[in-house]
Amino acid sequence: MKYISTRGNAPVLSFEEAMLTGLARDGGLYLPESIPQMSKADIAALEGVSYEEAAFRVMWPFLGGAFTEDEFRGIIERAYAGFAHDARAPLVQLGSGHFLLELFHGPTLAFKDFAMQLIGQLFEASLTRSGNRVCIVGATSGDTGSAAIEAFRGLEAVDVFILFPHGRVSEVQRRQMTTPSEDNVHALSVTGHFDDCQARVKDMFNDFAFRDAVGLAGVNSINWARVLAQVVYYFTSAVSVGAPHRSVSFTVPTGNFGDIFAGYIAKRMGLPIDRLVVATNQNDILHRCLSQGDYTPDGVIPSISPSMDIQVSSNFERALYYAYGEDGNAVGQLMDELKAGGFKVSQGALEALRESFDSGNCSEEETRATIARLWNGTGELLCPHSAVGVKVAEEHHAPGTPMITLATAHPAKFPDAVEEASGLRPPLPSHMADLYDRSERVTRVENDLTAIEDIIKDRTGH
Numbered sequence: 001m002k003y004i005s006t007r008g009n010a011p012v013l014s015f016e017e018a019m020l021t022g023l024a025r026d027g028g029l030y031l032p033e034s035i036p037q038m039s040k041a042d043i044a045a046l047e048g049v050s051y052e053e054a055a056f057r058v059m060w061p062f063l064g065g066a067f068t069e070d071e072f073r074g075i076i077e078r079a080y081a082g083f084a085h086d087a088r089a090p091l092v093q094l095g096s097g098h099f100l101l102e103l104f105h106g107p108t109l110a111f112k113d114f115a116m117q118l119i120g121q122l123f124e125a126s127l128t129r130s131g132n133r134v135c136i137v138g139a140t141s142g143d144t145g146s147a148a149i150e151a152f153r154g155l156e157a158v159d160v161f162i163l164f165p166h167g168r169v170s171e172v173q174r175r176q177m178t179t180p181s182e183d184n185v186h187a188l189s190v191t192g193h194f195d196d197c198q199a200r201v202k203d204m205f206n207d208f209a210f211r212d213a214v215g216l217a218g219v220n221s222i223n224w225a226r227v228l229a230q231v232v233y234y235f236t237s238a239v240s241v242g243a244p245h246r247s248v249s250f251t252v253p254t255g256n257f258g259d260i261f262a263g264y265i266a267k268r269m270g271l272p273i274d275r276l277v278v279a280t281n282q283n284d285i286l287h288r289c290l291s292q293g294d295y296t297p298d299g300v301i302p303s304i305s306p307s308m309d310i311q312v313s314s315n316f317e318r319a320l321y322y323a324y325g326e327d328g329n330a331v332g333q334l335m336d337e338l339k340a341g342g343f344k345v346s347q348g349a350l351e352a353l354r355e356s357f358d359s360g361n362c363s364e365e366e367t368r369a370t371i372a373r374l375w376n377g378t379g380e381l382l383c384p385h386s387a388v389g390v391k392v393a394e395e396h397h398a399p400g401t402p403m404i405t406l407a408t409a410h411p412a413k414f415p416d417a418v419e420e421a422s423g424l425r426p427p428l429p430s431h432m433a434d435l436y437d438r439s440e441r442v443t444r445v446e447n448d449l450t451a452i453e454d455i456i457k458d459r460t461g462h
């Protein structure tokens with residue numbers, strides 16, 4: 001199994017190389033050169049197996065022999081051992097044919113743990129084998145950063161630097177990033193918004209002298225292994241509601257397009273997914289693009305679902321790659337246009353996207369109303385991101401096809417917004433009960449590439 005760049009101009013890599021490389025050297029994102037297929041019988045056989053066994057069966061064909069079967073099984077076991085729910089990703093029924101996939105039972109209470117706990121183990125196994133050291137730099141709107149720090153803190157061969165937008169993450173998210181005491185963890189609070197943080201991370205990857213000197217690695221969904229780990233729960237949840245004998249639809253609270261893109265990969269592997277519904281908050285560039293074909297960012301507006309306050313949606317590039325018939329040059333041109341302000345999707349590519357994706361948006365008021373309605377009506381307390389998903393799912397739910405909405409974070413990560421909407425302040429689980437008493441360690445930095453690179457070089461001795 002080989003991995004190629006969405007822009008068609010970077011070295012072809014193995015799974016392990018792509019995982020450790022992060023952004024391709026032509027600025028693109030790595031994808032498998034072909035997508036392994038699961039037959040109807042393979043999918044049906046997932047019924048009743050453990051999450052870990054399903055994870056092994058779904059991901060193994062993508063690894064191309066990077067690890068032995070026993071090594072990979074051990075990696076998966078360790079990755080999910082710390083989850084607070086035996087099912088790992090339990091499914092709860094919300095209404096007739098509408099299900100909620102709870103993805104927040106990992107150690108940092110967001111869906112990011114599914115991938116980050118796994119790649120923490122993959123990195124450790126790979127770096128122990130090679131004796132190499134890496135410097136992970138990540139951008140976060142709140143959840144990726146806390147999950148990455150949890151997965152990599154204290155690891156001998158790794159430094160982890162996380163850039164988050166100053167004042168634009170919830171207090172719980174910030175404290176999850178600033179309170180770990182391990183020396184290899186560095187939280188950087190950047191003036192600006194998430195798109196600025198992500199742009200600086202990509203700038204660092206495109207600064208080859210810096211990249212090679214510090215041994216840069218990425219754990220944002222730039223990293224293919226992040227996306228791959230998220231494919232698994234599409235299979236487990238779909239099988240629980242009747243796949244492969246019936247089609248299933250998913251609604252996904254969306255920002256950087258990594259999670260829903262994992263669903264698209266599941267569909268291409270053979271899972272009978274009818275619709276993949278992109279649910280956005282008021283930062284609805286993806287909804288506007290899928291409805292009108294125009295991708296022109298017009299500024300990020302802070303919302304009560306801050307992890308989705310994103311306008312430059314990194315993984316949309318991967319979807320465009322397929323929509324443009326796997327033409328790397330066309331994708332490269334679109335990304336150049338985006339740097340200059342925005343781009344228009346061709347009619348053919350828009351039709352290709354619409355074969356799989358629908359979209360909808362949700363205002364702040366609608367988000368609060370959905371949290372209140374679900375709490376009062378079903379007893380399910382949603383985080384604001386999941387509420388965006390539920391509201392959009394209800395608008396797209398076709399009778400006869402089960403709809404699964406992804407619940408991407410625990411409500412306790414956003415206590416102010418949830419309390420305002422529902423009247424209930426969700427408590428933190430016991431392993432985080434003293435979060436507000438722990439001391440914080442954070443570096444304030446301007447949105448300036450040189451300033452950020454200097455901090456990283458200084459702290460890593462380069």
Ligand SMILES: Cc1ncc(COP(=O)(O)O)c(C=O)c1O
Binds near residue numbers: 142144255308386
């Ligand atoms: C809680 C939550 N929901 C939804 C999203 C959006 O996911 P994605 O960026 O994969 O589209 C994020 C951020 O990634 C998140 O942290």
Ligand SMILES: N[C@@H](CCOP(=O)(O)O)C(=O)O
Binds near residue numbers: 139140143144145
């Ligand atoms: N919402 C994310 C943004 C980064 O997304 P990623 O999937 O590319 O890491 C966050 O919480 O940081």
